[in-house]
Amino acid sequence: MNDQSWMTLTNLSLLFGWLAVYFCLPKRISGSSRLIGYVAGCIALIISAIQIFTTYSFNPELVLFCVFSFFAVVGSCLMIVAQNPAHGAICFALTITSTGGIFLLLAAPFVMAANIIVYAGAIIVTFLFLLMLVNQHNADLADSESREPFLASVTGFILMGSFISILTASFSSQSLSGNRNEIELIINETQQALSITNLSELKAKVINGDNYVVTKLKNALGGSGIWVERIEVDVQKNGTLMINKSDDIVEIKTALTSLVSIGTEYLKYRSLLRPSIAMVGNSGADPSLPLGKIRKDQSGRPAMPADNTTFLGKLLFSDQLIAVELAGLLLLVATIGAIVIVRQLPTKVSS
Amino acid sequence: MYDAMAYLWMIPVIPIIAGFITFIIGPSLLRSHAHLPCIIAGLISFVLSLFVLNDVVKAVESNDISNPSSVSVSYFEWFRTGDPNLVGENIKTAGSLKAEFSLRLDPLSSAMIVMVTFLGTLIAVFSTGYMRDHHGHIDPGYPRFFASVSLFLGSMLILVLADNVLLLYAGWEGVGLCSYLLIGFWFEKPSACKAARKAFLVTRLGDVALFLGFALLWVSSGYHLDFDGLLTLSNYDSGVGLACFLMFLGACGKSAQFPLHVWLPDAMEGPSPVSALIHAATMVTAGVYLLARFMPLFASVPEVQMVVIGIGAFTSLLAALIALTQTDLKRILAYSTMSQLGYMFMALGSGIDVKSALPILALSAAIFHLLTHAFFKALLFLSAGSVMHSMHDVIDLRRIGGLRKVLPLTHIGFLCGALALAGLPPFAGFWSKDEILSVIHETSKHSNYPWFYILMWATGIFVAFLTAFYTFRAYFLTFWGGLKLPEECHGEVHESPKSMTYPLLLLSVFAIGIGFALSNSTPLSIEKFLGKTPGYLLLEHHDHDWLTVGFATASGFAGLILAFVFYGKGGVTFSEQSSGRSNFAVELSKNKFFFDEIYNKLLIAPLNLVFYCSRIFDQYILDGLVDLIAHIPRMIAQLFRPIQNGLVQFYALAMILAVTVFLIALARSM
Amino acid sequence: MLDLKIYLILGAILFCIGLIGFVSRRNMITMFLSAELMLQGVAINFLAFSRFRGNLQGQSFVLFILSVAACEAAIALALIVILYRAKNSLDVSKWQDLREEDLEPNEDQEILLVDSYQVQPMPTLPVAGHRPAQEEDASHV
Structure with missing residues (x-):
């Protein structure tokens, strides 16, 4: 598939994707628009699948990628159109787990685990607790009506289209692949x-x-x-x-x-484009090496350090030590800050 | 003579420094001693002036070429404009101006500085008593008063001593400013504020003319600023007449001559010592001094001199007629000042022939009268101030009377002053007034228009009669008849404190004696002294004009007797007389010939209309334009203001739109 | 074989969907989740670059993103709680005090809920130690 037909199909799927999001976004008068949105979303996904399957050769990685990205995209779309924030949070958890699969495909098992623990485990649960805490018995007007659904979705999809077209353009020229x-x-x-x-x-x-x-x-x-x-x-x-x-x-x-x-x-x-800081070397291939000099694995892609967690730990506690400490400090400050913010308020409200 | 020049600069500078010192530390540190810098500075200046005068007298008597009686010294360069590389004669071109702080010492200026410093010091001493109430508490503006008086003295001395017209103008404006400050000294009173503003604005009219005159002189004399260059007639081709006329207009403003005379009576709103010092003795004579200084130029244009003498005579007559019916003691004195200043201008206007001795005769007569008038008029004002002080600021002649017994010292002072003013022999006014009248008589023999000068002479005699009449009318109404006190006194009257009465007595001596002392008959003769000024013909001996003397004395006595007949019994009959004989002439005089009203109708009303139109133009057209311009950005902004609607999502959307636009531009370029 | 491009495109899609959610939804919690979704898109980008450069820098960066997101969640939740207490609503449109002085506030009209869908009530936390009332339970999802 050449770039021309790729971009045409992309634009088509973006158009349907936009229709899907626009019709599904909660609006004052919904009617049967959600149904239209679902149909358009299915069309967009089918087009995207055609694109992917015609571009890449069929192998297990492709199947896994398609499954995970399907759930990620569908979950995120459902999250932003959900009228009930609790449903949205569940959809968000689906998205997080799906992106976890993508992370695994990208050879990042530790990050996958951390991601699921932090997001699906901590944040989502906290949110659900919060939703119950605020005790919103009835559906709020805010949930059943979006602000500027047309403008927002058009802008978002135009941005998405420009991202994709730029990516397509830059990868087709292979501009900096020389030796x-x-x-x-x-x-x-x-x-x-x-x-x-x-x-x-x-x-x-x-x-x-x-x-x-x-x-x-x-x-x-x-x-x-x-x-x-x-x-x-x-x-x-x-x-x-x-x-x-x-x-x-x-x-x-x-x-x-x-x-x-x-x-x-x-x-x-x-x-x-060449990084100038010399690293200890725990992170794998030297970033200053040209792509041709990087050690390749059997599939022809750059080899990653086999023991991901070990090497990531070495990297974090050698090259990135100060950043790690600062991140820990930030977490501490945020914890204290959150407590202070919530504790101060009751006096203000009562007064 | 040259020795004197070494310290001459200190004479004006010391009072100015004292003035600034009083301004700065007066209210906080000196308080009730705020008069000290002023009096000390005045005394130092007076002593120095005496030394200077001594040197000048020696120089005049020596007749020595190496010791000239007229010297000018430049102390420093004041400012210069134009090409700084030009030096010497080359600088005297249009566009290049070099003004120096240069002072001039000659008989005229030396006589003036002695008078100014002496009277200034004496009046400052008087003020220390006058500016306190009966319990000795000082006026709230006490330091301000003495600071202004000090500055006034300095400015007046600079005016008198200046050797170039720019410095003279600076002093001229300085005294104008101090006069404004002192007339409006009690600025809580609306009338004082109004009077100060009136004085300032009316004299400003004259000042503009004066400056134009100076500029014209500068141009037509070949770009000279110093008096040596300006007074040399050969420097001029043309323009002298117009320049002299403009300078005369300036002198009219400062010396309260018709038509710019309206400010002087109102200026009596200031404290009495100020009236004595500024509006009787010194500042108002600046015009006379100016014309005397430029006498060689004026003498060369007899047409302007006829205007000068005409205006002088007219003012003199007008003021005397107005003074006849006034009931405010200080106002009467103010009108008499105008009248006497008119006399001086009559004298100055009679110096018409450059080739003859007339200019120096006229000049010395004018200066002679200036000096004697300064003394006796200061005396009269101080006496009036003393009366006012004792009467709790009441000087309405209808409400006071018979004060001879309760204010004996003040009575003596006022009497001496009145006799001097009325020109009765042998008091001061007699000698100087006779000089003036004889000069006018003498001029009529040399002029092409003898009848005009004879008319002026007759006017002078008549004014002398009127002067004697209204002076003694005021005197009799104040001091004779039964005791009549205003209710403000609560029946108690005290003579003023010694700081006020002693200066009165000292001035009384001068009022009696100075006329004779400076007359032709003595070695101190002012005529011979001034006659030695370089640039004038040496004085030939001239006799007393017995005809003039006889007429003037007779008219003086006639006025005195007439006043005694009408008012000798005091103010009891005054109200009956004024109400019984109300006719057009009396109304005219009482209302000061309606000058204020005429000016209001003729000048101020049309100007007000113009101002109103300008205000409308400014408010609605100019401001409207400005507002319109200011509204354009506002209207444009109105289009975009709804963007700031406070919704955070809207802001995010705008941000994303902008990023999208950039990305699309990037995608198209790839 | 999958290349870098397809992973970057997936990241871009997630990012833009999160953006749309953040801009259009008015519930503060949904907005916050959308922001987290954008962070997920960015994380996929980093990991893809890391994979295709063959080193772990990108992965370590994602870990930092995770920690910052956790901080953000803590602070944001605290803020949402106090904002809710102040206005008794999660609607972000209730907070538009920073608008231009003389602008009218952007009031949303009350709408008549269309019958086409059922409004789902929120789940509520029952009081600990007591059996929740049966009929309340039935109304919950």
Whole structure:
């Protein structure tokens, strides 16, 4: 599936998703609108499923992802449209457990456990207690009427669409997937070649069978994407000017200079994204490593530390120690603050 | 002479410093001793002035080229504008102005400073008694009073001693300010506030004309500011006449001459010592001093001089006629001041021929009368103040009378002053008044319009008669007849304290003797003294004009006798007379010839209309425009204000919308 | 094989749904849950990046998000309790005192509940140690 049809289907599913959310949001006059919303939601989910199953090859991970994300999305949608906050809280618990599955898929078992304990365990239960504490016997007007349902849902879905389109655009170009060390090597080689004055010697240096610099740089940059396009436009003049076919030394050298400048620019742009803080190394692969240098597992994806909890603990208590302490302090302060806030009020209310 | 210049600057500066000291520490530290800085500074200035006068007299007598009788010294550069690189003569171009703090010492200024410092000190001493009530408690504004008096003295001395017109103008405005402060001294009284404002605004009219005159002089004299340059006639091609006329208008404002005379009677709202010092002896004579200072210029334009003498005579006559029927003692004295100032202007206006001795004769006659008048009028005002003090601020002639017995010292002072004012021999006014009248008589022989000057002379004689009459009318009504006390006194009358009566007696001596002492017959002759001023022809001997002397003396005595006939029995018959003989002339005089009313109708009412229209324009058109401009942002804001509806979700929605817009822009660019 | 993109998209979807809930729902508790949902979306993002970079930085960050969310929950619950006590309602629209001075408050009209759905009463906590009344129980879900 190419980007074009992917985005078309995405827009379609977003439209139905919007219809679903808009019709399901509590409004003054509901009527049968909820039913419309449910139908639209089903359509949107079906379209999304088609997208996913046509894009990715069928395997157990895909199935698991689809199941978990289905429950997460449906649970969250039900949460925001629920008229009864207690129902909403239950739906939220469903969402949390589903995202827990997603966390597992992302090789984060400890975070999954912590998430479920904190959210589904602590926060949701606290909320349910609170709901009973405030003792809201009758349905409140606030629950049966949304504020600006149209504007809010339109805005939310436009934001969602722009997120997805940006993600699609950036992943299709594979803009920064080049091999840094290889590019540096090629640039050095080309700069050496520029100092040669003899035409045949230069050609021999630059075009040496499979050692043709332009092709090498293109491969090093990932074979496609905007950087390769720039080489095709600037250096090869869309194929009309080929270094290997020209006999004019000046022309060849101009082309080589622009080749060097494109490579240098790529490295400079890339270095902006490179983290500069050296870590102890408990967190796995060095973030400064290029993707190509990262150790891969059998499925071809970067390998994660096998013992997640151990390594996460080492990381937290070495690199992130101060942050951990501060987070603990924050929790303490929040606890005291919550107690103080609630304790102060009765005097104020009675007065 | 040059030795004197070393400390001449201290004479004006010391009172100014004393004034500021009193302003700063007076209310908190000095309190009932707040008069000390003023009196001490006045005394120091007076002693220094005597030394200065001594030097000038020596210089005048020596006739030595190396010891000139007129010296000016620049102490420091006051300010300069224009190109700072210009020096010397080059600076005297339009756009470049260099003013220096330079003082000038010559017979005229030395005589003036002695008079000013002497009277200032004496009146300050008098005020220490006057500004307390009968139990010795000081007035709440006691320090303010003496601070203002000190500042006034300093400003007046700067005015007199200044050697360039800008410094003179500064002193001129300084005395105007102090006059304003002191007239409105009791600012709780609405009438005092009104009078102060009136005085300030009316004199301001004259000041504007004066400044224009100075500017015209500066331009037409080839950009001179100092008197040496300004008084040299060869510097001018044209413009002298207009400049002199403008300066005369300024002098009219300050010296209360028609048509700017209306402020002086109202200025009597101030404390009596202030009336004596500022509105009789010193500040109001600044106009006379100014014209005397510029006499060489005025003498070269006889047309302006005819205006000067005409206005002087008219004011003199007008004021004397008004004074005839007034019932307020201080008002009578105020009108008599106007009248005498008119006399001085008559004298100044008779100096018409540059080539002759007339200018110096006129000048010395005017200054002579200025000096004698300062003494006897200060005496009269202080006596009136003493009466007022004893009568609990009542000086209405209809309510008091026969005070001769209860206020003996005040009576002597007032009598001496009245005799001097009436011009009876041998008191001070006689000598100076005769000088003036003889100068006018002399001028009529040299002028192209002899009949005009004869008319002026006759007016002078008639005014002398009126002066004697109204002065003694006031005197008889106050001091003769049966004892009549206002109810405010509760039947108890005390003579004023010694701090008030001693200055009175001292001034009485001067009122009797100064006229003779400064007359032609003595070595102290003011005429010979001033005659040595450089720039004037040396004085040729001239005899007494016996015709004038005879007429003036006769009219003086006639006025006195007439007043005795009408009012000798005191104020008992006064009310009958005034009610019985009510006719148009008396009404005219009583209501001061309706000048205030005429000004109100002719000047103030149209101006009020203009002001009203401007206010409407400002309020509804200008303010409306401004409000309109102010409303535009408000109206635009009105469109967006509902955004702030207090709903937190609405704010979140707005934030998300903005983020979405940015994201879409980003997505499109990829 | 699933790639990074699909996980990021899932995170974005959860985030935006939470956003819609936060903006449109008026019950303070639902709003709070929506905010937590947004945090879940962000957490999926972090974990996906962590997975596809092959290190644990993202996971540790999610742990911090968890602790901050717990603090937030504590404070928010306390605030909701006192806000409820002040106005006796969980409606966030009752609190609009920060609006422009002369604006009318955004009053929501009482609506006639349409019969198409049953209004569900809230569950209530029975008094400890006593058997709850039978008919009250029946009305509960």
